[in-house]
Amino acid sequence: MRATHQDLYLRAFSDYLRKKGKNLTQERISIFKTVLSKKSHFEADSIIYELRMGEDRVSRATVYRTMKIMEEMGMIQAMHDLHQHTHYEPKFLRRHHDHLICEECGKVIEFRNDEIENLQEVICEQKKFYPSHHIMQIYGLCHECHGANHNKRRL
Amino acid sequence: MRATHQDLYLRAFSDYLRKKGKNLTQERISIFKTVLSKKSHFEADSIIYELRMGEDRVSRATVYRTMKIMEEMGMIQAMHDLHQHTHYEPKFLRRHHDHLICEECGKVIEFRNDEIENLQEVICEQKKFYPSHHIMQIYGLCHECHGANHNKRRL
């Protein structure tokens, strides 16, 4: 029987916990698996809600604590966007990318640009800064909403 | 008598309000002037506090409402940083810049890179996106904190 991705990540999680002198509890496993099932942006609340619906009941505080651990070990990345909502991004299986965010419909368009990534490193060297990660979000209107607004103004 | 910067900005504010069918109230003037006095990052809370200390008393809700208008008209820019605190940046008199943010001491280092700004425009064209503004924040450790951490680990 082949080890699944989930198994491998779970082992990484288990190893990380052991290294930090923390225990691998049922609650942490449940939360970890739920987070692992996310393919794209998600919020703490959706994890809490999903767990509440399932058979594994876990308290809110434990979800936040466990997600903090997952952030420390680099499996997810917190992003603070407009309007006091923290979004998380899975970092496993996904390459880093940045975002175009439509202010009208909320759509998020991903992009990646290696030149920008390189320039960021140059800047950090210049400023003697030791980067861990970055966030780049361009706000504006997507093609559809721009068209819609344009038409609206014409009426 | 010469018109001050404040006068000019206040006129722009007044014009914007009129254009939007909104009234120029005493409260809005007080808030606008207080925000105008900020040379760098600030929080909604500090505006509320300053007004509360002064002779113009304005409620919290009104401060938030007015700052939203100022954001719409592009005089300030909201930025959401670590731990659900919204910071605002004055956009008047200041050139756009991005930020390096130290995760240890919270220090904010500003930088500007024209190449990155240009690349962003190219990306928007490619994606048919109409940008209004952007946020770029690089998180990590500043020179001092990096040194401090390094020493700590060696002990």
Added chain:
DNA sequence: TTTGAAATTGAGACTCTGTATAAATTATTG
């Protein structure tokens, strides 16, 4: 200037994230 409709404000209740606490539960180790 007065007046009345429309816009705005203020006070406080409320919501939403996230954190702290302390008692109860679970895991680990000898």
Added chain:
DNA sequence: CAATAATTTATACAGAGTCTCAATTTCAAA
């Protein structure tokens, strides 16, 4: 298996920001 340490839960709490609606202010028309 007992003692100890770590963890979880429930609940209270904190902080930022929003909502409501009665009271007030503004504006512009007469």
